[in-house]
Amino acid sequence: MDDLAHxxxxxxxxxxxxxxxxxRGWRVxxxxxxxxxxMEGPMPAGRSTLLEAPIGGVFEDLIACALQRADARDRAxxxxxx
Numbered sequence: 001m002d003d004l005a006h007x008x009x010x011x012x013x014x015x016x017x018x019x020x021x022x023x024r025g026w027r028v029x030x031x032x033x034x035x036x037x038x039m040e041g042p043m044p045a046g047r048s049t050l051l052e053a054p055i056g057g058v059f060e061d062l063i064a065c066a067l068q069r070a071d072a073r074d075r076a077x078x079x080x081x082x
Contacts, residue, residue: 007043012036 012032013021018039022028026041 010040013039
């Protein structure tokens, strides 16, 4: 369990869903917590793009809004100084 497979994901899966997850290509790695098993399965489609753009691109939107507010403050400061 120490090695990390970049094309797989590991998660605690409820025992009631183990057979469903096995049918989707997941495998059991060991016991989990309170009624779950640790399983490993294929990376969902589109997950690699999610890793390249953290939080689905929200971070870039937050930076853009912050820069707009900073520019507006700068313009307001310049007007007062003039």
